[in-house]
Amino acid sequence: MLQLVPPVSKNRIISDFPKWYTPEACLQLRDHFHVQVRAACQQRSTGTIGLKMSKVVVVGDLYVGKTSLINRFCKDVFDRDYKATIGVDFEIERFEIAGIPYNLQIWDTAGQEKFKCITSAYYRGAQVIITVFDLTDIQTLEHTRCWLEDAQRENEPSSTLIFLVGTKKDKVSSAQCERTEHDAVRYANEMQAEYWTVSAKTGENVKEFFFRVAALAFEHSMLKELEKSSGSMTQIGAGSLIKVEKDEAENVKDSSQTSISCC
Ligand SMILES: Nc1nc2c(ncn2[C@@H]2O[C@H](COP(=O)(O)OP(=O)(O)OP(=O)(O)O)[C@@H](O)[C@H]2O)c(=O)[nH]1
Numbered sequence: 423m424l425q426l427v428p429p430v431s432k433n434r435i436i437s438d439f440p441k442w443y444t445p446e447a448c449l450q451l452r453d454h455f456h457v458q459v460r461a462a463c464q465q466r467s468t469g470t471i472g473l474k475m476s477k478v479v480v481v482g483d484l485y486v487g488k489t490s491l492i493n494r495f496c497k498d499v500f501d502r503d504y505k506a507t508i509g510v511d512f513e514i515e516r517f518e519i520a521g522i523p524y525n526l527q528i529w530d531t532a533g534q535e536k537f538k539c540i541t542s543a544y545y546r547g548a549q550v551i552i553t554v555f556d557l558t559d560i561q562t563l564e565h566t567r568c569w570l571e572d573a574q575r576e577n578e579p580s581s582t583l584i585f586l587v588g589t590k591k592d593k594v595s596s597a598q599c600e601r602t603e604h605d606a607v608r609y610a611n612e613m614q615a616e617y618w619t620v621s622a623k624t625g626e627n628v629k630e631f632f633f634r635v636a637a638l639a640f641e642h643s644m645l646k647e648l649e650k651s652s653g654s655m656t657q658i659g660a661g662s663l664i665k666v667e668k669d670e671a672e673n674v675k676d677s678s679q680t681s682i683s684c685c
């Protein structure tokens with residue numbers, strides 16, 4: 423049979439639900455996909471999910487390591503030399519999750535102030551916001567609130583999944599990492615974000631992190647899709663049953679976010 427789309431590469435297949443980094447700041451603690459999602463995947467009744475592209479935007483101060491993180495995952499490379507991102511760039515990653523194809527469009531944005539008016543135009547429609555800071559520079563953690571607020575301004579807060587990621591883990595001692603993590607977990611909880619630490623240089627936690635992003639985004643999209651397609655059956659008088667679609671705003675209670683006041 424003629425195959426139009428090349429198969430997903432073996433190292434992008436997610437069968438088991440990926441685990442969180444720390445239970446102190448994670449979006450959910452389940453070990454498995456949501457029961458409804460599992461059933462839909464088994465029955466292959468996943469609607470248009472396989473055709474969709476979920477948008478992920480990566481934001482944070484300049485030099486924190488956004489491009490390096492994306493390049494380690496998407497191309498398995500690391501460059502010691504700093505080349506500032508000019509405006510925005512993106513990569514598309516194809517996954518197979520619980521047997522269903524799923525695509526992420528990962529947007530890398532410039533951290534330099536002078537590009538803000540360009541980059542903010544690309545925040546709209548994000549399903550995932552990844553706020554990045556440098557574990558060796560605590561100020562960059564403090565700025566993540568502002569980056570999140572900017573990105574959320576262009577989106578419906580209740581429909582985005584948020585991650586807070588500390589980079590350059592290879593550059594800090596485990597004691598320093600623990601100290602920073604203590605503050606970062608507090609920030610993550612305020613931001614209703616899931617917290618991770620990674621190293622683009624060594625690759626530590628990079629694949630695990632993006633698998634978690636992909637799995638949670640997939641599950642979130644699936645639950646939205648299932649709720650949209652099911653609606654609810656209501657009887658009018660003695661007449662027949664009619665289907666009532668729920669307001670989309672109700673569909674995403676699971677990941678509701680609060681607005682954050684910021685600088
Ligand atoms: N040791 C170490 N260095 C890193 C790591 N990640 C990034 N770097 C270095 O940090 C510098 C900045 O990394 P980039 O990925 O370009 O930073 P960025 O956030 O994309 O910067 P802008 O594009 O200007 O916003 C580069 O010199 C990288 O080599 C890491 O995990 N470990």
Ligand SMILES: [Mg+2]
Binds near residue numbers: 505507532
């Ligand atoms: Mg960059």
